[in-house]
Amino acid sequence: MSISKYMRNVLNIKDLNIHFGENCCQDVVIKGQIAKVFSAVLTFEALRCPNCGMENQQSIVKNGTKKSRIVLPEVSGYPAFLDLNKQRFLCRECSSTFSAQTDIVEENCFISRATKVSIALYARKTISEKDIAAIHHVSANTTSRVFKNSYNSFKQSYHYLPKHLCFDEFKSVKDCVGAMSFVCCDSQTHQLFDVLPDRRLFKLREYFLRFPYEVRARVETVVTDLYSPYMILIKEVFPNAKIIIDRFHIILQVNRALNQTRIQVMNGLRKSSEPKDRRDYTKLKNYWKLLLMDQDKVDFTNFRYHRLFKKGMCDKDVVDYLLGIDPTLKANYDAYQTIKYAVNHKEKEMFKDFVNESHKSLSPNMKKAMQTLKGAEEYILNSLSYTYSNGVIEGINNKIKVIKRVSYGYRNFIHFRNRIFIQFNLLQAI
Ligand SMILES: [Zn+2]
Incomplete structure (x- = not known):
């Protein structure tokens, strides 16, 4: 096997016009790093002149070479470059000169196609553009340019909306x-x-109104959190859609209110001069998680020694003690447990009855949460009838956050959005 054939095989170069000689590989320090530099010649008989189009009848002559250094994918962990001496030609018909072209690299480009393909494939992985650039020994700008040229840019078609949105x-x-x-x-x-x-x-509103009325009218349900502008929007732009409040966000409301009340109670106890109050403060601080647990999941069989109580107790005893500290806390706890139970078990009547009760014994935080829930009662009841939830979008959202984090924050939104779509396989490679 000749050296040329052998080297072409090693570097996976298909162009038979690229010829390697003896000593075609050298170690060269490039930007402080040892790199493998291969040298080769690109030459052949030109068939016709690209300028005047004349066929070569001894009218096109070889006219020296021009060297360009092309970035290759890494070889054995070393950065690799190809010093390609491209044949220059002179056309005697029109006196123009031109270089030999090869398919391993585009005209006027110094990054091999193989490297570009590799960069484009890396775009689908959750890794920053800066790191992709470093792996391929190109600049970060090159990476983003390759991304841009390798994938169709995303264009929303305004003729379709999913029936069930989130x-x-x-x-x-x-x-x-x-x-x-x-x-x-x-x-x-x-x-x-x-x-x-x-x-x-x-x-x-501006975005969704770009979809024609009949497209918007086909939307049946929209799952959202309790952010009120969304509800206004949905009523305005989707005439037939049912609003569904995500169940997690319903519970989050009462969860937050319960925690705030507990902290208020604790702050009151901490400043007290009574030693018992300060001990109660520590107990609330240590066992707060038990208050958030589902009531029926709190353990009442296993007795353990609790240092703060100086005796053996089960978790249920601890919860009872904590709730005995403050009557408002107890009322809030009951409200939290009722809402949570009703939502998790889809007990519509229970939910309806509870939010419409008077809530005199609750803390202001919890009263406010109840008002919010009451205001969205119709939509919350929808969420107890349908199975759709925000779970899927939370997963998508997490992935978006990871993309953002590994990229050290994108400055340009369009750019960021394209990367998101590449990762979700919504953009076709060109
Ligand atoms: Zn010519």
Whole structure:
């Protein structure tokens, strides 16, 4: 096997016009790193002149070579380059000169196609552009240019909306005006639908109104959290959609209120001069998690020694003690448990009855939470009838956050959005 054939095989170069000689590989220090530099010649008889189109009848002559250094994929962990001496030609018909071309690299480009393909494949992995650039020994700008040229850019078609939508948001990138960006997906197929830079009402309205009325009228349900502009939006733009409040966010409301009340009670106890109150403070501080547990899951059979109580108790005893400290805390706890039970077990009547009761004994925080729930009662009852939830979008959202984190925050939203779509396989490679 000749050296040329052998080297072409090693470097996976298909172009038979590239010839390698003896000593074609050298170790050269490039940017402080040892690199494998291969040298080769690209030469052949030109068939016709690209300038005037004349066929070569001894009218095109070889006219020296021009060296260009092409970035190859790594070889055995070393950066690799190909010093390619490209044949120059002179056309005697039109006196123009031109270089020999090869398919391993595009014209006027110094990065091999193999490297570009590898970069484009890395775009699907959760790894920052900076790291992809370092792996391939190219600049970060090159990486983003390759991404841009390798994938179709995402264009929303305004003729279709999923029947079942799901809304969520995430903290935006630097160049966005709004603090939060908006993400929406299909709650049936779990496909990402679109990502928008701004979740403010007027922006979302502007976006959704681009879909014709009959497309919007086909939307049947939208799952959302308790962010009220979403509810206004949904009523405005989706005439037939039922609003479903995500169950997790319903419980989050009462969960937050219960925690706030507990902290208020604790702050009162801490400042007290009574030693018992300060001990109660420590107990609430240590066992707060038990208050958030489902009532029927609190253990009442296993007795353990509790240092703070100086005796053996089961978790149920601890909960009872904590609730005995403050009557408002107890009332809040009952409210929290009732809402949680009703939502998790889809007890519509129980939920309806409870939010419509008077809540005199509750803390202001919990009263406010109850008002919020009462205001969204119709939508919450929907969520107890349908199975759709925000679970899928939370997963999508987590992935988006990881993409953002590994990229050390994107500055440009369009760029960021494209990377998201590449990762969710929504963009076809060109
Ligand atoms: Zn010519």
